Amino acid sequence: MTILVTGARGNIGGRLLTLLAEGGHRVRGSARNTSALRLPEGAEPAELDVTDPRGAEQALRGVETMFLYPTRGETGAFLRIAAEARVRHVVLLSSPAAYEAGEYDRPIGLVHRAVERALEESGLRHTVLYPSWLATNARRDWAGEIRATGRVGIAHPDAQVNPVHIDDVAEVAARLLTEEAHRGRRQVLTGPRSMRLREVVAALGETVGAPVEVEELTVEQALGRRDxxxxxxxxxxLLEVTASAVGVPAPVTNTVERITGHPAREFAEWASANRADFR
Known part of the structure; x- marks a missing residue:
């Protein structure tokens, strides 16, 4: 059995490839440009753009299950080829933005819903993963500022999130790709607890070994600092969604433990493993 992992250059796709290869599975990692891929030993590269079906037959040769990374653009043609290639199951990485109030009909939600709709229309059996606030968001959004100033500006720092470790997301995906037991239509993945954003920053400070000050921004200030x-x-x-989460506990599920057999990892564990990014 060959497992195809699209989006192999991503944080989750890369970790998933490694888990599958270490588990002895035959795995193929795809990207639009394979020259930039760093694959684990034993993994095969495949040049593939899921919005352009040219070359899809080769990438799908012998594939039984597939991890689908969401992308903006038309994916229907590729998924129809996957159905013709008799791919048995697809695990799609989506986002709660696809169904949450205030997001499902806005830019991020519409992108994810379009991919979900194309997958549904393809007739392929599939499971959709909805990971909550990814722990890696802290590095993406705050690391540079913390390294440079020792502080971080945040609008609505009392908004609550439930940080999920990307290793937990990758492990759940690996189980669904290799085992049939938990293949449903959707799985909502969260970390073990609801945390205010300022508590997430405090956990980073403890890891780094120095307090990180939170500067509360207005919406206008946050927009002015837009990347x-x-x-x-x-x-x-995103700012509107964050505002609506102030004082509202983020939902927590037991999905990670139910599928992997171990409790969801704490945010502090991710922070400790990635402390160098914030120093």
Whole structure:
């Protein structure tokens, strides 16, 4: 059995490839440009753009299960080829933005819903993963500022999230790709507890060994500091969602433990393993 992992350059896709290869599974990692891929020993590279079906037959040769990383664009043609290739099961990485109030009909939610709809229309058996606030968001959004200033500016720092460790997401995906027991239509993955954003920052400070100050930003200030790579409509949506989470505990599920057999990892465990990024 060959397992295809699309989006192999991503944090979750890369970790998933390693888990599968270490488990002795035959695995193939795909990217639009394979020259930039760093694959674990034994993994095969495959050049693939899921929005352009050219070459898809080769990438899908012998594939029984597939991890699908969401991407903006038309994926229907690729998924129809996957169905013709008799792929037995697909695990799609989606987002709660696909169904949450205030997000499902906005830019991020629409992208994820389009991929989910294409997968449904393909007729392929599938499970959709909805991981909550990824622990890696802390590195993406705050690491540079913390390294440079020892502080971080956040709008609505009392908003609550449930950070999930990417290793837990990868382990759940690996189980679903290799075992039939927990293949349902959707699985919602969260960390073990609801935390205010300022508590997440405090956990980073403890890991780094020095307190990290939280500067509370207004919405206007947050928009003024927008990374040019972040479209303004997307940031506005995220700020609105964050505002609605102030004082509201984030939902917590037991999905990670139910599927992997161990409790969901604490955010502090991820922070400890990645402390160098914040120093």
């Amino acid at each position: 040019p790579r972040m479209p303004e409509p997307v940031l506005r949506t």
